Amino acid sequence: MSALPRPIINELRAVVGDTWVVVEEKAIERYLYDETAYGVRPQPIKDVIVVKPGSTEEVAEVLRIANKYKVPVYVRGGGTGLVGGAIPIKPGIVMSLERMDKVIIDSENMVAEVEAGASFGKLLEEADKHNLMFPAHPGDEGASVGGLIACNAGGSRAVKTGVVRSYVLGLEVVLPSGEVLKLGAKTIKNNFGYNLAHLFIGSEGILGVITRAYLRLYPKWGYTATVIIPFDSRVKAFRAAKKLLFSGFIPLALEYFDRRVIETSAKYLGLQWPIKEGDYFLMIMLAEALEDTLFLELEYLDRVAREEESLEPFATQRDDEQKTLLKIRSEIFSSLKSETFDILDTTVPLGNVDRFIENIIDVEKRYGIWLPVYGHVGDGNVHVHVLNYQGFSRDQLEKITEEVYNAALMLGGVITGEHGIGYIRRKYVKRLLGDTWIETMRKLKAVLDPNNVLNPGKVLPEE
Amino acid sequence: MSALPRPIINELRAVVGDTWVVVEEKAIERYLYDETAYGVRPQPIKDVIVVKPGSTEEVAEVLRIANKYKVPVYVRGGGTGLVGGAIPIKPGIVMSLERMDKVIIDSENMVAEVEAGASFGKLLEEADKHNLMFPAHPGDEGASVGGLIACNAGGSRAVKTGVVRSYVLGLEVVLPSGEVLKLGAKTIKNNFGYNLAHLFIGSEGILGVITRAYLRLYPKWGYTATVIIPFDSRVKAFRAAKKLLFSGFIPLALEYFDRRVIETSAKYLGLQWPIKEGDYFLMIMLAEALEDTLFLELEYLDRVAREEESLEPFATQRDDEQKTLLKIRSEIFSSLKSETFDILDTTVPLGNVDRFIENIIDVEKRYGIWLPVYGHVGDGNVHVHVLNYQGFSRDQLEKITEEVYNAALMLGGVITGEHGIGYIRRKYVKRLLGDTWIETMRKLKAVLDPNNVLNPGKVLPEE
Numbered sequence: 001m002s003a004l005p006r007p008i009i010n011e012l013r014a015v016v017g018d019t020w021v022v023v024e025e026k027a028i029e030r031y032l033y034d035e036t037a038y039g040v041r042p043q044p045i046k047d048v049i050v051v052k053p054g055s056t057e058e059v060a061e062v063l064r065i066a067n068k069y070k071v072p073v074y075v076r077g078g079g080t081g082l083v084g085g086a087i088p089i090k091p092g093i094v095m096s097l098e099r100m101d102k103v104i105i106d107s108e109n110m111v112a113e114v115e116a117g118a119s120f121g122k123l124l125e126e127a128d129k130h131n132l133m134f135p136a137h138p139g140d141e142g143a144s145v146g147g148l149i150a151c152n153a154g155g156s157r158a159v160k161t162g163v164v165r166s167y168v169l170g171l172e173v174v175l176p177s178g179e180v181l182k183l184g185a186k187t188i189k190n191n192f193g194y195n196l197a198h199l200f201i202g203s204e205g206i207l208g209v210i211t212r213a214y215l216r217l218y219p220k221w222g223y224t225a226t227v228i229i230p231f232d233s234r235v236k237a238f239r240a241a242k243k244l245l246f247s248g249f250i251p252l253a254l255e256y257f258d259r260r261v262i263e264t265s266a267k268y269l270g271l272q273w274p275i276k277e278g279d280y281f282l283m284i285m286l287a288e289a290l291e292d293t294l295f296l297e298l299e300y301l302d303r304v305a306r307e308e309e310s311l312e313p314f315a316t317q318r319d320d321e322q323k324t325l326l327k328i329r330s331e332i333f334s335s336l337k338s339e340t341f342d343i344l345d346t347t348v349p350l351g352n353v354d355r356f357i358e359n360i361i362d363v364e365k366r367y368g369i370w371l372p373v374y375g376h377v378g379d380g381n382v383h384v385h386v387l388n389y390q391g392f393s394r395d396q397l398e399k400i401t402e403e404v405y406n407a408a409l410m411l412g413g414v415i416t417g418e419h420g421i422g423y424i425r426r427k428y429v430k431r432l433l434g435d436t437w438i439e440t441m442r443k444l445k446a447v448l449d450p451n452n453v454l455n456p457g458k459v460l461p462e463e
Numbered sequence: 464m465s466a467l468p469r470p471i472i473n474e475l476r477a478v479v480g481d482t483w484v485v486v487e488e489k490a491i492e493r494y495l496y497d498e499t500a501y502g503v504r505p506q507p508i509k510d511v512i513v514v515k516p517g518s519t520e521e522v523a524e525v526l527r528i529a530n531k532y533k534v535p536v537y538v539r540g541g542g543t544g545l546v547g548g549a550i551p552i553k554p555g556i557v558m559s560l561e562r563m564d565k566v567i568i569d570s571e572n573m574v575a576e577v578e579a580g581a582s583f584g585k586l587l588e589e590a591d592k593h594n595l596m597f598p599a600h601p602g603d604e605g606a607s608v609g610g611l612i613a614c615n616a617g618g619s620r621a622v623k624t625g626v627v628r629s630y631v632l633g634l635e636v637v638l639p640s641g642e643v644l645k646l647g648a649k650t651i652k653n654n655f656g657y658n659l660a661h662l663f664i665g666s667e668g669i670l671g672v673i674t675r676a677y678l679r680l681y682p683k684w685g686y687t688a689t690v691i692i693p694f695d696s697r698v699k700a701f702r703a704a705k706k707l708l709f710s711g712f713i714p715l716a717l718e719y720f721d722r723r724v725i726e727t728s729a730k731y732l733g734l735q736w737p738i739k740e741g742d743y744f745l746m747i748m749l750a751e752a753l754e755d756t757l758f759l760e761l762e763y764l765d766r767v768a769r770e771e772e773s774l775e776p777f778a779t780q781r782d783d784e785q786k787t788l789l790k791i792r793s794e795i796f797s798s799l800k801s802e803t804f805d806i807l808d809t810t811v812p813l814g815n816v817d818r819f820i821e822n823i824i825d826v827e828k829r830y831g832i833w834l835p836v837y838g839h840v841g842d843g844n845v846h847v848h849v850l851n852y853q854g855f856s857r858d859q860l861e862k863i864t865e866e867v868y869n870a871a872l873m874l875g876g877v878i879t880g881e882h883g884i885g886y887i888r889r890k891y892v893k894r895l896l897g898d899t900w901i902e903t904m905r906k907l908k909a910v911l912d913p914n915n916v917l918n919p920g921k922v923l924p925e926e
Contacts, residue, residue: 189880248752289711417652
């Protein structure tokens with residue numbers, strides 16, 4: 001027996017058409033979860049109606065109906081979030097934007113006009129056809145562009161040109177009231193009332209529904225290389241990373257992982273990790289407009305590697321080899337997922353990345369566990385997996401999570417650099433963000449969404 | 464006879480101390496104006512009390528008093544704004560943050576901890592002492608850091624690493640209620656409730672008072688060069704600029720100006736513009752961590768220049784020469800100011816910079832006037848001066864302004880890329896931003912500043 005008001009289904013059908021309102025349990029199943037690790041993800045509510053609007057106007061109508069009945073709306077993109085942000089936890093509407101997936105490349109101005117439901121992969125592909133690129137790479141290419149923006153996604157290739165926020169030139173947002181905000185233009189600079197767009201970027205779907213965006217593209221940097229620098233100690237690897245960052249050298253990506261982690265991923269993919277020496281690796285991705293610049297950077301990396309006592313570095317400019325290396329790096333999360341309690345997203349100030357790792361090693365020793373560590377050392381954003389260790393209770397796993405968080409917090413860091421708060425990190429909000437922050441956020445939420453229909457139970461703590 | 468409530472002076476004195484409350488007409492004079500061109504700047508109200516708080520707590524107390532009496536507060540930094548944002552237009556308090564000018568460089572993490580009243584010049588100087596840099600350069604070094612953030616300043620060196628928004632890692636903001644928001648951390652990535660900071664960045668002082676910030680610094684790129692490429696036609700210069708931008712080459716700055724403009728500035732400074740050939744110039748600033756990379760870029764620029772039929776390029780790596788060139792470029796505005804009706808801040812999509820220039824030439828021809836044009840062609844942000852042409856009425860000058868705006872708008876541009884709305888561009892808000900945008904902004908303003916004490920009469924149109 002559904003807790004939802006009876007007439008709502010027919011009203012939704014009248015807006016989007018019968019085909020695009022889904023209520024059958026089996027068909028709904030795949031709209032109930034995201035990529036949040038099993039250990040921490042919330043139990044979804046199955047008493048939901050899945051609605052698939054085909055236009056901004058339909059999104060607006062659905063929100064008007066939701067407001068009329070005061071029914072929650074959980075907006076869904078690619079379902080690749082890691083903090084339960086898209087999981088319905090109260091009876092309501094799951095609004096999937098999958099039909100709104102147009103990507104238009106304005107190559108003349110190097111801008112992509114993208115509907116929110118378009119996949120990140122489609123954006124990359126379409127840009128590539130025009131010899132343009134979207135430099136950031138927040139992992140899973142199944143993510144939707146709307147989701148990337150709503151969550152201000154980051155990823156590995158944010159060192160040179162920034163996280164998703166830096167690419168958003170314009171935004172169309174449907175407010176919970178059904179009104180449509182059109183913000184920004186196709187210009188790189190814009191101070192004509194632009195700040196509103198930035199309120200929605202990273203607000204994790206609690207203030208409005210992003211339906212369309214102008215994204216800045218770059219000319220494809222034709223010359224690329226991937227370099228793997230192996231080390232025989234974790235401390236040496238991090239020292240080298242710091243040296244590179246503090247030298248003013250700006251790669252596209254600067255990643256860290258160890259042999260155990262990367263071989264787990266390679267094995268999961270049925271591939272071989274090609275570097276035989278060393279147990280700790282820096283992976284540097286380079287992309288340049290001039291080939292000679294790339295060569296200079298390769299030489300420079302080689303020099304620094306040797307100064308920092310690396311083992312033999314491996315460099316390749318071959319596309320297929322680079323893709324394989326990135327693939328193995330990108331699938332670390334998937335390869336560990338089945339045994340993962342939670343994937344953490346701690347981020348520390350740049351100068352503290354090496355100290356952070358030492359603290360993690362200390363936690364490992366004290367608990368006698370393996371904490372897989374990898375990530376975006378180039379911006380201080382290091383992922384730590386807490387696994388389902390045998391013989392450990394849920395409380396103990398949460399205690400270990402706290403220890404990792406504290407390791408970051410003590411060094412002036414934050415508990416999430418890119419994944420966001422969503423559902424699972426809400427419990428830390430009261431402790432870590434001041435009352436004034438929470439009160440201000442609540443006030444803004446109440447003004448924009450007076451009936452609290454958008455993603456209720458997420459981001460803000462319970463009152 | 465003051466319109467301000469009598470007891471307010473004593474209450475303000477009790478908060479900040481007698482020395483820091485100024486009421487004498489002569490002493491107040493220099494707090495009444497900013498750099499807005501004479502033709503368009505509003506007449507300041509002289510019935511104001513200048514208050515100079517020395518701490519965040521004092522800022523909060525001043526705002527509490529202002530709220531108690533419902534008295535306007537005009538927050539003031541360096542007074543370098545160009546749109547009347549800091550000019551008091553109702554009887555009230557001018558709050559100058561000049562005493563809050565500490566700059567602490569955390570070189571370990573490459574972060575500057577800056578009080579809002581510190582000058583931009585001081586930030587540069589202190590960073591330099593630690594071999595670090597703040598790459599953006601929004602013109603006048605007398606600007607305050609708080610002002611740069613409140614107005615999301617841009618400037619010439621935004622091509623490589625972005626406008627001021629991209630550098631703000633954390634923010635302390637005093638809300639009109641006197642509550643203090645502490646947002647962000649010293650990390651490059653942060654998705655733990657960060658979006659609030661971005662609401663205040665670029666809000667031009669109408670939502671809260673920025674008192675302190677964490678700013679991202681970069682290692683000083685040790686190898687720099689400035690290249691001037693002269694052309695015999697404006698069209699060729701813009702075609703070359705577009706070619707560079709679309710090649711994926713990313714300089715620190717890519718500027719345009721013509722001989723008449725640059726010689727006006729050189730003469731104003733008592734200097735000589737050293738390039739004898741050509742009437743139209745691109746100025747490219749390069750900064751790299753590796754000297755050989757710089758050489759490659761210089762070679763590349765030379766090649767493109769010749770392909771695009773430039774005259775003989777001039778390149779220098781000498782510090783003194785580079786400083787002189789930048790000085791002459793930076794003082795264009797000052798050198799024209801006495802004859803300027805208004806300096807415009809039009810910005811167009813990158814692919815349209817050349818068409819925009821053609822439209823400007825067309826306006827010049829139709830009115831038989833000179834429109835000095837220069838600026839940040841590297842991000843589409845081109846400044847146009849409307850001068851006090853002899854025999855032209857105020858209405859005609861405003862008509863010319865409209866024509867320049869229309870030239871940008873028709874090409875998908877905006878009327879301000881970096882200077883903001885302030886007072887003088889408010890009249891365009893209703894026409895150019897939708898009702899929903901204005902209503903949403905009003906609602907947010909009403910929640911944060913229910914008595915409308917912060918910078919009333921700015922940014923938002925009159926109701």
